[in-house]
Amino acid sequence: MIDGTWWLLIIIAVIAVLWLIASKRGDKAATGKTGTPPSNDALQKTAALIEKAFAHYRVTRRANHLLITEQDKKVAMITIDKKIPVGERLLGDVAVINYHSAPSKAELKKILV
Numbered sequence: 001m002i003d004g005t006w007w008l009l010i011i012i013a014v015i016a017v018l019w020l021i022a023s024k025r026g027d028k029a030a031t032g033k034t035g036t037p038p039s040n041d042a043l044q045k046t047a048a049l050i051e052k053a054f055a056h057y058r059v060t061r062r063a064n065h066l067l068i069t070e071q072d073k074k075v076a077m078i079t080i081d082k083k084i085p086v087g088e089r090l091l092g093d094v095a096v097i098n099y100h101s102a103p104s105k106a107e108l109k110k111i112l113v
Contacts, residue, residue: 042080042102053105054112068112076111078103 047059047066057075060067065079076095080102088097088111097111 042099043078045102046078046080046099046108049102049105050108050112053108057112 043061043064043066047061050057050059050066050068056070058069060069064081065077067074068076068078074094076097077091079096079098080100081098082100084098086098086100088095090096095111099107
């Protein structure tokens with residue numbers, strides 16, 4: 001028969017193994033399967049287009065939007081979100097524009113020029 005000490009060691013070992021498995025799975029679920037946080041490719045594409053086509057504007061990338069500035073003055077904020085209707089609204093003096101996908105150069109020219 002197994003003594004109480006051995007049962008205690010077996011239970012602690014099983015708990016330790018289960019805790020290690022749970023902590024490894026938790027890390028993968030928090031950051032995605034590749035180990036990097038998910039990114040919004042449409043925002044990256046829009047930022048690259050603005051930097052290339054409109055060189056005098058500065059683009060600052062945030063988690064869910066792009067902030068467009070010209071000579072340290074905020075000009076526009078661009079979001080790409082399918083849950084919000086496409087359109088434009090004002091937040092103070094700054095135009096907040098939402099798209100469902102990456103805008104074209106012609107669409108950006110309307111708001112930035």
